[in-house]
Amino acid sequence: MGTDLNSLPSLVFLIIAVSCLFCHPTRANPTFLLRECEPENTTSPTNATYQANLKILLSLLESNSTTPNGFYNLSTGSEAPNIVYGLFLCRGDVSTDICQDCIAAGRQNLLKHCPKKEVGIVYYDECLLRYSNEYIFSTVTYDTSFVMRNVLNVSQSGFEQAVAETMNQTAAQAARGSEKKFATKKAKLTQINETLYTLAQCTPDLSSADCGNCLQTSINSLQLESKGSRVLGPSCGVRFELYPFYFEALVPPPTRPTSGEHRISTALVAILVPIAVSALFYTVFPQPF
Structure with a gap:
């Protein structure tokens, strides 16, 4: 029996996805x-x-x-x-x-x-x-930040508010950090039956107050109506998506150890596929704060 040429793209994708189960991230x-x-x-x-x-x-x-x-x-x-x-x-x-x-x-x-x-x-x-050539340590820099967004929007009522609230909670957690000013959070969005994934991070040399201010300024620039958006900045960054874009297995609660390489590799597969697809719908532009 001959091979259906129409099925080749799916077959290739399946082979890549299965092989990535054994990738070391x-x-x-x-x-x-x-x-x-x-x-x-x-x-x-x-x-x-x-x-x-x-x-x-x-x-x-x-x-x-x-x-x-x-x-x-x-x-x-x-x-x-x-x-x-x-x-x-x-x-x-x-x-x-x-x-x-x-x-x-x-x-x-x-x-x-x-x-x-x-x-x-x-x-x-x-x-x-x-x-x-200028001193940049322990100092917030706003003027060279960029906004990226998914060109696809979410029209359901309450979506933007839910994203903003979750992002604010993530930012507050990141600002409280000491060794790492980094936090992730996910929330179930019942109005669209999707899971929201968020991330916030500052350079650790910033004070908690400066980190919080930087993150809040970045959140205010997010395109909350989009399926995903992020702000890239020299002092801090924020991001939200409707798919897991970070290694969730590597950011467990402090008392819960990671469960080894296999779990990490599996998490990588879950991240790689949506990233490859969503990247096709992203655009970037400078943000004058």
Whole structure:
């Protein structure tokens, strides 16, 4: 009996999905989102000393990308205008290996695309990597944030309010954190028979008050009528979706240990499929706070 050509796409998808049951998620390619270098529209390079310090800084950040809390900041250079400040932040639910891979990719990205710029930041789904000629530690930065949204909307009454309330609860939990200012939450939306998944995170060097303010500003910029939306910022970020986009098995309650590699791999499959589909419906635009 011959093979039905119409069934081939489904068959290929099934093979990929089954094979991913045995994937190890700690060595995944990071998902690039966007990059920004400043100053824009100029070809005038920074001085050679600053460029040399930038290369040293990015190398040191990569070498420290195994920190337990997924965050690190430092500066190189002894005096202005040659001092470079830099930091990285990995998403609170990813493994150390994924964090390390993401920072390595970010370093190469910035060296390639922002080699002679005073300021650079690159966002991946799993991390952000940032440097500047100005002091950026323990300081909230609002002016370089971006909003992403799913172009598909939800029209049911009460949806936006439910999303806002759940996001506010998630933000409050993240702001209370110490080692990691990171939180996730899910809620059943009875009006549309869907589960809402939310995430909020700040750089851990921020105070609880500054983190809370940053997250609230970001929440105010979310496109709450969409099926999903996120705000990417250098100091904090928020996101909601109608599918599980984070490794839920890696963010259990404090007293509940993870149940091993198999559970993590299965969770990865649950995340990969909706991400691949929903990415087709996303758009991004800068948000002037």
